Amino acid sequence: MRCQICKENEATIHLTEITDGLRNEMHLCELCAEEEGITIKSQVSINELLSSLLAAKPTDEELLGDSERKLSCPRCGFTLEQFHKKGLLGCPYDYEVFDKILSVLIEKAHDGQTVHRGKVPSKTPTQMKSQIELLDLRRQLDAAVKSEDYEKAAKLRDKINQIEN
Amino acid sequence: MKLTDISGDINEWFSGSGPLADVVISSRIRLARNLAGHKFLSRCSASERSAILKELRDVLMPLELGDKIFYISVDKAPVLDRSFLVERYLISRHHAEGRGPRGVVIAQREFFTAMINEEDHLRIQVLKAGLQLSQCAEQMNHIDDAIEQKVDYAFSPRYGYLTACPTNLGTGIRVSVMLHLPALKMTDQIEKFFNAARDMNLAVRGLFGEGTEAAGDFYQISNQATLGVSEADIISQFENAIIPDIAEYEKAARTLLLSKQLDVLDDKISRAMALLGNAHLISSQEALFLLSHLRMGINMHEYMGASTPAIKRLCTQSQQDDDTDKTGGVSIATINRLFMLTLPAHLQLNYGKPLDPTHRDILRAKIIRSELASG
Ligand SMILES: [Zn+2]
Ligand SMILES: [Zn+2]
Numbered sequence: 001m002r003c004q005i006c007k008e009n010e011a012t013i014h015l016t017e018i019t020d021g022l023r024n025e026m027h028l029c030e031l032c033a034e035e036e037g038i039t040i041k042s043q044v045s046i047n048e049l050l051s052s053l054l055a056a057k058p059t060d061e062e063l064l065g066d067s068e069r070k071l072s073c074p075r076c077g078f079t080l081e082q083f084h085k086k087g088l089l090g091c092p093y094d095y096e097v098f099d100k101i102l103s104v105l106i107e108k109a110h111d112g113q114t115v116h117r118g119k120v121p122s123k124t125p126t127q128m129k130s131q132i133e134l135l136d137l138r139r140q141l142d143a144a145v146k147s148e149d150y151e152k153a154a155k156l157r158d159k160i161n162q163i164e165n
Numbered sequence: 166m167k168l169t170d171i172s173g174d175i176n177e178w179f180s181g182s183g184p185l186a187d188v189v190i191s192s193r194i195r196l197a198r199n200l201a202g203h204k205f206l207s208r209c210s211a212s213e214r215s216a217i218l219k220e221l222r223d224v225l226m227p228l229e230l231g232d233k234i235f236y237i238s239v240d241k242a243p244v245l246d247r248s249f250l251v252e253r254y255l256i257s258r259h260h261a262e263g264r265g266p267r268g269v270v271i272a273q274r275e276f277f278t279a280m281i282n283e284e285d286h287l288r289i290q291v292l293k294a295g296l297q298l299s300q301c302a303e304q305m306n307h308i309d310d311a312i313e314q315k316v317d318y319a320f321s322p323r324y325g326y327l328t329a330c331p332t333n334l335g336t337g338i339r340v341s342v343m344l345h346l347p348a349l350k351m352t353d354q355i356e357k358f359f360n361a362a363r364d365m366n367l368a369v370r371g372l373f374g375e376g377t378e379a380a381g382d383f384y385q386i387s388n389q390a391t392l393g394v395s396e397a398d399i400i401s402q403f404e405n406a407i408i409p410d411i412a413e414y415e416k417a418a419r420t421l422l423l424s425k426q427l428d429v430l431d432d433k434i435s436r437a438m439a440l441l442g443n444a445h446l447i448s449s450q451e452a453l454f455l456l457s458h459l460r461m462g463i464n465m466h467e468y469m470g471a472s473t474p475a476i477k478r479l480c481t482q483s484q485q486d487d488d489t490d491k492t493g494g495v496s497i498a499t500i501n502r503l504f505m506l507t508l509p510a511h512l513q514l515n516y517g518k519p520l521d522p523t524h525r526d527i528l529r530a531k532i533i534r535s536e537l538a539s540g
Contacts, residue, residue, distance in 0.1 A: 013364065014361070014364070075204075076204045076205075076208045077208075078208060082207075086207055087330055088205060088206075088207045088284065088329045088330050089205055089207075089329055089330070089331070090204055090205055090207060090208040091203075091204040091205055091208060092199065092201065092205070092319040092321075092327040095321060095324055095327060095331075095334075102331055105331055106324070106331050106334070106392065109331060109332045109389075109390070109392075110332075110335065110390040110391065110392035110393055111366060111390045111393070111394075112393075113335075113390065113392045113393020113394065114323075114392070114393065115323055115392075115393055116321075116322070116323060116324055116325030116326075116334075116335050116336070116392060116393065117335075117336075117393055117394060117395045117398075118325065118335065118336040118338075118394070118395035118396045118397070119306075119309075119325075119326075119336060119395075119396055120320070120325075121313050121318055121320055122310065122313065123313065123317070124320070128322055131322045132322045135322060135323060139393075
């Protein structure tokens with residue numbers, strides 16, 4: 001199969017993406033893929049990521065300062081060092097306590113995604129449900145702006161304003 | 166209910182039926198859930214684990230699943246029983262080898278299991294034969310809703326369902342499809358499948374084998390990312406793109422074998438028939454490896470109308486030239502039974518007591534010889 005951009009080289013990179021039910025396929029050669037900013041990620045394990053972050057040099061203090069290293073969860077007593085050993089958290093609240101470092105890990109582990117999409121427990125209070133809807137709309141807005149679909153972006157912004165007020 | 170009630174036969178999802186059954190063995194959907202107001206398991210004392218176990222067991226046992234439900238206390242079960250549950254995909258190896266109070270709830274027809282106190286408080290799964298992810302998802306969703314009526318799940322607006330390991334959070338869903346890819350292996354193209362999976366950030370592992378090596382050419386492909394992509398989008402991607410594409414690759418490889426590498430194909434099938442039909446000692450790995458070739462031969466006959474000399478012998482004649490006028494040959498049902506029933510724990514559980522490896526190999530060879538001889 002030929003690359004669909006240069007129509008010259010053999011396509012060696014095949015991407016299939018399904019967003020909101022629409023299937024989008026791309027077949028590119030390595031050069032064009034690089035031009036398009038598509039890099040083939042190799043899967044990095046959460047433990048490798050964590051090790052590299054914990055081994056961060058003093059200059060990286062912004063990411064993981066002394067205060068983060070010494071932090072422990074007030075509910076379960078969990079520390080980052082324990083996470084480093086097992087790769088497992090101590091309690092649901094740890095996601096808030098250690099958000100600064102976990103958010104970096106989570107983004108890397110989930111293909112750059114940072115916000116939940118999908119099922120929500122039916123018991124969820126109405127207020128939390130609209131909070132979830134807002135998070136999803138903002139994510140869609142970001143995507144619309146990125147793909148320069150300004151018409152869609154404007155509609156999304158209206159919807160967000162409506163809910164916020 | 167005893168394990169020997171189910172160990173004598175294969176389960177529904179291994180029956181070789183369902184959409185794309187010549188390549189897709191089964192579909193599975195698993196959800197990871199945790200109870201709000203409890204610590205994750207690594208920080209729980211034994212008594213906290215027991216409390217979680219009791220709470221979830223009391224919620225799960227009365228579920229209306231249209232089937233009998235039974236419970237097995239995994240921490241108290243003998244090693245052989247645990248190995249059997251792992252071979253059967255009813256629990257994970259992690260659960261079998263874990264520590265502390267833990268259990269599994271199983272529907273007798275084995276389409277549903279719920280592991281309690283594995284890595285998360287609750288891991289529920291639904292399994293079906295062939296490519297049936299949407300059907301798995303629908304049933305899974307109903308069961309999850311029914312459980313959620315009785316308990317509060319740990320959930321955050323931003324991160325969705327919260328799990329002990331950050332790699333599972335969000336939907337907490339793991340979509341897995343079990344595939345049989347002997348022709349890709351035989352034509353040296355299995356790397357293509359691995360590379361495609363890696364590029365799409367999907368995890369691949371061999372099944373039934375020890376370590377990463379796939380015994381019997383069975384592979385499982387699963388999603389890895391669980392945050393920021395909905396259950397429906399993941400399932401649609403598997404069902405409409407990934408799995409049909411892989412099935413096409415495998416079928417193209419089978420066509421290639423039939424058109425250009427007939428001698429290679431017939432050699433593999435004939436050797437498999439000869440060895441399985443005559444061996445008196447056979448290891449589990451060797452049996453899986455050889456049965457895989459027979460399974461492919463029969464499926465090529467049934468789905469592609471293939472009729473090479475070796476396939477004809479496999480599918481239309483009995484192995485033994487006795488005077489019974491059997492015309493059926495070896496059926497796919499027989500092969501599937503042999504795959505599962507000759508696994509080490511199955512063998513020993515059905516025999517009634519533990520056997521050392523040599524005696525297992527003798528018993529395995531005997532079962533295979535007699536089943537193949539009778540079709
Ligand atoms: Zn190109
Ligand atoms: Zn905690």
